[in-house]
Amino acid sequence: METVFLYPTARVEAGQRRVLDEATRQRRLTRQLEALEKDNFQDDPLSSLPPPGPTARLPAFSESEEPEKKKRKTRGDHFKQRFRKNFTTLLEEENLSEKPEPNYLSAAAPPSSLPARHFCCVCGFPSHYTCTTCGGRYCSTKCLCTHRETRCLKWTL
Amino acid sequence: MATLVLDNGAYTAKIGYNQEKVSVIPNCQFRSKTSRLKTFTANQLDEIKDPSGLFYILPFQKGYLVNWDVQRKVWDHLFGKEMFKVDFADTSVVITEPYFNFTSIQESMNEILFEEYQFQSALRINAGSLSAHHYFHTNPSELCCMVVDTGFSFTHIAPYCRRRKMKESIRRINVGGKLLTNHLKEIISYRQLHVMDETHVINQVKEDVCYVSQHFYKDMEIAQAKGEENTVMRDYVLPDFSSIKKGFCKPREEMVFSGKYKTGEQILRLANERFAVPEMLFHPSDIGIQEMGIPEAIVHSVESLPEEMQPHFYRNVVLTGGNTLFPGFRERLEAELRALVPAHLPVSVMLPANPVCYAWEGGKLLAHNPDYDEMVVMREDYEENGHCICEEKFDI
Ligand SMILES: Nc1ncnc2c1ncn2[C@@H]1O[C@H](COP(=O)(O)OP(=O)(O)OP(=O)(O)O)[C@@H](O)[C@H]1O
Ligand SMILES: [Mg+2]
Ligand SMILES: [Zn+2]
Ligand SMILES: [Zn+2]
Numbered sequence: 091m092e093t094v095f096l097y098p099t100a101r102v103e104a105g106q107r108r109v110l111d112e113a114t115r116q117r118r119l120t121r122q123l124e125a126l127e128k129d130n131f132q133d134d135p136l137s138s139l140p141p142p143g144p145t146a147r148l149p150a151f152s153e154s155e156e157p158e159k160k161k162r163k164t165r166g167d168h169f170k171q172r173f174r175k176n177f178t179t180l181l182e183e184e185n186l187s188e189k190p191e192p193n194y195l196s197a198a199a200p201p202s203s204l205p206a207r208h209f210c211c212v213c214g215f216p217s218h219y220t221c222t223t224c225g226g227r228y229c230s231t232k233c234l235c236t237h238r239e240t241r242c243l244k245w246t247l
Numbered sequence: 248m249a250t251l252v253l254d255n256g257a258y259t260a261k262i263g264y265n266q267e268k269v270s271v272i273p274n275c276q277f278r279s280k281t282s283r284l285k286t287f288t289a290n291q292l293d294e295i296k297d298p299s300g301l302f303y304i305l306p307f308q309k310g311y312l313v314n315w316d317v318q319r320k321v322w323d324h325l326f327g328k329e330m331f332k333v334d335f336a337d338t339s340v341v342i343t344e345p346y347f348n349f350t351s352i353q354e355s356m357n358e359i360l361f362e363e364y365q366f367q368s369a370l371r372i373n374a375g376s377l378s379a380h381h382y383f384h385t386n387p388s389e390l391c392c393m394v395v396d397t398g399f400s401f402t403h404i405a406p407y408c409r410r411r412k413m414k415e416s417i418r419r420i421n422v423g424g425k426l427l428t429n430h431l432k433e434i435i436s437y438r439q440l441h442v443m444d445e446t447h448v449i450n451q452v453k454e455d456v457c458y459v460s461q462h463f464y465k466d467m468e469i470a471q472a473k474g475e476e477n478t479v480m481r482d483y484v485l486p487d488f489s490s491i492k493k494g495f496c497k498p499r500e501e502m503v504f505s506g507k508y509k510t511g512e513q514i515l516r517l518a519n520e521r522f523a524v525p526e527m528l529f530h531p532s533d534i535g536i537q538e539m540g541i542p543e544a545i546v547h548s549v550e551s552l553p554e555e556m557q558p559h560f561y562r563n564v565v566l567t568g569g570n571t572l573f574p575g576f577r578e579r580l581e582a583e584l585r586a587l588v589p590a591h592l593p594v595s596v597m598l599p600a601n602p603v604c605y606a607w608e609g610g611k612l613l614a615h616n617p618d619y620d621e622m623v624v625m626r627e628d629y630e631e632n633g634h635c636i637c638e639e640k641f642d643i
Contacts (some may be wrong), residue, residue: 131443
């Protein structure tokens with residue numbers, strides 16, 4: 091397959107070679123995995139509107155623009171607060187380390203006992219080589235070149 | 248009195264009265280590039296003519312309900328006059344929640360069902376428990392079953408022995424359809440075309456072209472072949488939402504193996520992506536998630552159960568959730584289990600006709616069950632006793 095890059099920012103100039111330490115490699119992996127949990131990559135179309143004029147009022151995030159017809163009684167601020175916590179906060183508040191198992195944490199599947207498999211981070215085919223700089227995998231000199239020109243050091247923190 | 252069954256998934260709500268058919272509706276809100284000020288709720292998605300760059304507002308995070316504003320907008324819409332016209336005072340609701348749901352979310356759920364909507368009665372239950380009920384209903388002679396639920400947020404392996412959920416042996420793998428779509432988006436964007444903003448389009452690509460390989464390394468070889476010998480390769484015509492409303496695969500005979508297409512459509516060329524993406528369900532460590540894949544996790548779960556029960560689980564594995572619709576999923580899982588499980592024990596993996604709605608159908612059966620009335624909490628009981636009555640009755 092011809093590899094064509096239509097994504098201009100994917101190319102960064104290859105700078106001086108340095109070697110990433112284990113902690114940096116781990117951080118990088120964590121960031122990649124976190125990105126896979128994202129709901130959207132782009133900005134909310136609402137927030138990318140041109141700046142409002144003096145009288146315009148933009149609805150806030152996740153609020154509909156139609157005027158609210160309240161059928162049910164509205165709750166106090168305390169109630170609202172409770173309903174706006176993210177996953178990490180809720181998980182912390184559950185205080186699971188002090189609670190009996192089984193629970194959310196104990197149910198996580200343990201690591202596999204099978205040997206790890208390795209794939210070229212450029213083309214996705216099985217790989218036999220490791221990039222000495224970042225620990226990423228590659229399958230051929232062609233893919234190594236692409237890797238070095240693009241991602242090798244790009245994702246460092 | 249009516250009973251409304253709602254399998255409240257992080258991706259779609261499976262909803263319907265127990266006398267009627269199920270509807271599958273997006274459980275989220277959307278904003279589009281073309282009408283930025285409007286927020287579309289649930290099936291209003293159909294009103295968006297050009298869903299490119301579609302922006303999602305989801306009530307769930309990692310499978311747990313965190314954004315109640317959005318959830319209530321969706322529920323108001325579902326329960327309201329445009330859709331299910333719920334008469335709350337005369338309706339009982341069966342509603343699903345994830346395994347090990349957090350206490351605070353459970354309490355919010357009680358408050359919203361009984362205080363805000365004021366349902367006459369409610370049964371809060373895990374989707375997997377409804378699936379197990381369904382399985383035992385259709386297979387009354389079986390004692391145990393192993394529910395595999397692989398949906399949007401994650402995958403659960405959940406053993407049931409008759410009505411009993413074997414809580415200690417539930418295993419969660421943090422791989423679901425959302426991660427698969429995002430990963431596909433990411434590798435396509437790196438290898439050929441920037442599609443990071445096109446979750447909706449690429450999710451469709453995933454459902455249209457991905458499959459579970461039966462011979463992984465052999466398929467890798469085929470996917471590397473040049474020209475016509477590459478029987479894995481597909482060219483996917485992307486929708487432009489004017490002349491092409493929905494993407495599709497070029498028929499084999501129209502594929503151009505060398506050179507460019509003369510037609511002006513935008514094409515994605517997919518080869519190893521087709522099976523390397525669903526492979527993460529079987530080998531999460533392929534992308535650095537240090538967890539067992541589904542076959543290994545099933546064995547891990549079964550081996551934690553009493554020995555005399557173990558054979559029953561292996562021959563009653565039932566598949567639910569959207570990811571089980573990848574072609575080859577059932578066959579691959581059965582083959583891998585076969586290889587892992589002692590040879591004298593039979594292995595059987597069942598894919599229902601509609602794995603996405605299998606739990607909902609179980610809920611419908613349960614609502615017709617004579618025991619149903621015993622399982623619900625009435626609104627009056629909640630008003631008198633508060634959360635503790637729900638904690639007693641519901642097994643989440
Ligand atoms: N034909 C298909 N092939 C592959 N994947 C599919 C198919 N149909 C649906 N899916 C995927 O299944 C996922 C949704 O599955 P499901 O409806 O079981 O999840 P959910 O119940 O909404 O979520 P959860 O159970 O995690 O809260 C989506 O990621 C969707 O892309
Ligand atoms: Mg589900
Ligand atoms: Zn390569
Ligand atoms: Zn590198």
